[in-house]
Amino acid sequence: MKRTMVFVLVLTLVIGMASLAYAGDDVNQLPNRANVPQLKISEKQKAQMISLMTQMLELKKEILKDNLEDGVITQEQYQAMEQRINARLEAVKSGNLAPGMFKGMCKGKGLNKECSPGNGARRWQQPQTQS
Secondary structure, three states: OOHHHHHHHHHHHHHHHHHHHHHHHHHHHOOOOOHOOOEEEEEEHHHHHHHHHHHHHHHHHHHHHHHHHOOOOOOOHHHHHHHHHHHHHHHHHHHOOOOOOOOOOOOOOOHHHHHHHHHOOOOOOEEEOOO
């Protein structure tokens, strides 16, 4: 009985250590976001994207207003959210299609710590337009 118990414990320990070693190898194989090629879009595609993003942001403002009227959010919350949406809307209308509303979504937790906003991994470059 003792030999069986010792064998099971040793086997569990070996499997546990092997899984930790395997997990450590995966961390080094994460793709580097800096090496991802940037997409190129034409002026027509850029105009379509601006139009769609503008419609989306206007719809978000309508939903926000409905939530204010229904009492889901306060006037202060409404003003803060509307200010962020308006800032993003102005940026989109000026041609800035880079993401800007969701900074800090990755909090640097887990294996993918390069997603942490503090190390500049969330920087995104403006795509090149084709002429």
